[in-house]
Amino acid sequence: MKGLLRILTNRVIIIILLILIQFGILFDIIFRFSEYFVYFYAVYLIISILVILKILNSRSNPAYKIAWLVPIMVIPVLGTLIYLVFGRVRFSKQEKIQMARIQRNEEVLDVETVKPIKITDGNLDAVVQSTYLSAYGEGALFSHTTSEYYPTGEASLKSMLVELEKAEHYIFMEYFIVQEGVMWNSILDILERKAQEGLDVRFIYDDFGCLFTLPHDYHKQLESRGIKCRVFNPFLPVLSPIFNNRSHRKVMVIDGKVAFTGGLNLADEYINEIERFGHWKDNSIMIKGEAAWGFALIFLSLWQFVDKNYEDARPFIPSYKPGELPEAAGYYQPYVDSPFDAETVGITTYLNLINRAKKYIYITTPYLVIDNTLMEALCGAAKGGIDVRIITPHQPDKWYVHEVTQSNYAQLIEAGVKIFEYTPGFIHSKTFVVDDIYATVGTVNLDYRSLFLHFECGVWMYKTIGVQEVLKDHLETEGLSQLITLKEAKTVVWYKRLLRNILRIFSPLL
Incomplete structure (x- = not known):
C-alpha cells in the first residue's frame, strides 16, 4: 500500500496525470463543438490557415516547419492544437x-x-x-x-x-x-x-x-x-x-x-x-x-x-x-x-568551422540529427577534398534518435565523409577540431534541440594547447571505433527504412 501511495504521489506521475486531464478537457471541448460542426469547422479552418501562414513565414529552420506542417495537415484538429500548445518557441x-x-x-x-x-x-x-x-x-x-x-x-x-x-x-x-x-x-x-x-x-x-x-x-x-x-x-x-x-x-x-x-x-x-x-x-x-x-x-x-x-x-x-x-x-x-532571439549561434559557429576548413574537420557528437544546411556543408567539404570524420555512439541512449542518426550515414559516406561508431558504448562529447588550429568544446549537440531550442554554451579556441588535446582525443577515440561502410549504411531492412523515413520527418521535434 505504501509503495502504491509513493507511486501515486510521485511528481512525475502527478504531472503526467494533470497534463492528460488538460488534453481530456481539450478533446471534450472539441467533441461538444462537433454539434455545431459547420461553425466549428469554419473557425478551425481560419485558425489553421493562420497557423500555416505563421509557420511558413517564420524564420524557423525549414525542417522544423515541415515537422509541424505534416501533423497539422494530416491530423487537422489535433495537429493544430498541439502546435498552438507546443510548437511556438518564444519568450514574453x-x-x-x-x-x-x-x-x-x-x-x-x-x-x-x-x-x-x-x-x-x-x-x-x-x-x-x-x-x-x-x-x-x-x-x-x-x-x-x-x-x-x-x-x-x-x-x-x-x-x-x-x-x-x-x-x-x-x-x-x-x-x-x-x-x-x-x-x-x-x-x-x-x-x-x-x-x-x-x-x-x-x-x-x-x-x-x-x-x-x-x-x-x-x-x-x-x-x-x-x-x-x-x-x-x-x-x-x-x-x-x-x-x-x-x-x-x-x-x-x-x-x-x-x-x-x-x-x-x-x-x-x-x-x-x-x-x-x-x-x-x-x-x-x-x-x-x-x-x-x-x-x-x-x-x-x-x-x-x-x-x-x-x-x-x-x-x-x-x-x-x-x-x-x-x-x-x-x-x-x-x-x-539561447532562444531569446532568432540568432542561431550554435549552428553558425559549426558552419563557420566547416566552411573555412582547409585540410580536415573531425567531429564527435552523440546525435547526428542535422538539417539540409549542415548536410550540404559537410558533404560539400568532403567532396572538395577536406578530410571529414564524425564519431557517433554505437550504443544509443535514445533508440529513435539513433535511428535518425544512422539514416544520415549513407548520404554522408557517399560524399566522402568517414563515419565511425564508438563501439565500447555511448559517446556524449561534443567537439569540433579543424586544421590543427581551431577547436570547440561545449554542450551543443548536432540535433535540432541543441541548435535551435536550448540554452547552450561552449568555448571556441584558436591555436591553443586545447586544440591539440582535442585532436589527440579524437584520434585515440577513432582507434576504439568501427568505421561504417557504405554497404552497411545502405543494408537496412524495409520496415526499419520506413521507420527511419517517418522519424526523419519529425526529427526536429525529437
Whole structure:
C-alpha cells in the first residue's frame, strides 16, 4: 500500500496525470463543438490557415516547419492544437527586455574589465569567426589563458574536486542534469563546506533535466545547506510552449579564474560509476586565466534572469597578482546560444568551422540529427577534398534518435565523409577540431534541440594547447571505433527504412 501511495504521489506521475486531464478537457471541448460542426469547422479552418501562414513565414529552420506542417495537415484538429500548445518557441516581451538589459550590462563589463583584443596574425578566417561570436555569442576574445582537456568524465571529476577545494571567494555552477550519487555527492560536500566558510556558492539546475533525478523541492535542500540555488524554467503541469526551452549548459566557475565546460553532467553514468549504455565517453575542458571570467559572465547573466533581481557583477571580477596570469599561446572565446532571439549561434559557429576548413574537420557528437544546411556543408567539404570524420555512439541512449542518426550515414559516406561508431558504448562529447588550429568544446549537440531550442554554451579556441588535446582525443577515440561502410549504411531492412523515413520527418521535434 505504501509503495502504491509513493507511486501515486510521485511528481512525475502527478504531472503526467494533470497534463492528460488538460488534453481530456481539450478533446471534450472539441467533441461538444462537433454539434455545431459547420461553425466549428469554419473557425478551425481560419485558425489553421493562420497557423500555416505563421509557420511558413517564420524564420524557423525549414525542417522544423515541415515537422509541424505534416501533423497539422494530416491530423487537422489535433495537429493544430498541439502546435498552438507546443510548437511556438518564444519568450514574453518582458523576458526579452530583461535579458537584453542583462546582456548590455555584460558588454559594459567586458569593456571595463578586459581590454578588447583581436586576432592579429593575418588569418582572416579566424577573425571572421571571432568577430561573429563577439557580436552574437555574448563572448569576448581572451588571451592570457591556458587550458587542460579531459577526455573522460573520471578525469574531469578529479580535476573539478581539486579546483573546488582551492576556491577562496565564490563558486558558480549551472548544469542540466544532477543526480545524487558518487559524483554529485563528492562535489556537494565541498560546496556545503565552502558555503559554511563564507564563500558565495551558487547553483542553477534545469528542472526538466532533473525531473526524474531530483525531488521537486531539492533547491530548498541546497538552500538549507547554505548554497544559493535557482531552478531554471520550473516544470509545471500546464500545457505550454515553454517546455521546449531548457538550459542545457554545463558551467563551473571558481573565483572567476578557473572554469569548466563540456558535455559532462553531474550523474554517476558520466563517470562510469554505473553502466547504462556500455562505457560512457564524455569530456570537459578546464579554462584558467582571463577566459574564465567570460564563463562567470555567462553564469551571472542566467542567474540574474532566473533570480529576477539586478546585480552588479563588479564584485566578482578576479584580481591577479603580478605574473599570475598565464602567458599561453592562442586565443579562447567563451560563447552562448539561447532562444531569446532568432540568432542561431550554435549552428553558425559549426558552419563557420566547416566552411573555412582547409585540410580536415573531425567531429564527435552523440546525435547526428542535422538539417539540409549542415548536410550540404559537410558533404560539400568532403567532396572538395577536406578530410571529414564524425564519431557517433554505437550504443544509443535514445533508440529513435539513433535511428535518425544512422539514416544520415549513407548520404554522408557517399560524399566522402568517414563515419565511425564508438563501439565500447555511448559517446556524449561534443567537439569540433579543424586544421590543427581551431577547436570547440561545449554542450551543443548536432540535433535540432541543441541548435535551435536550448540554452547552450561552449568555448571556441584558436591555436591553443586545447586544440591539440582535442585532436589527440579524437584520434585515440577513432582507434576504439568501427568505421561504417557504405554497404552497411545502405543494408537496412524495409520496415526499419520506413521507420527511419517517418522519424526523419519529425526529427526536429525529437
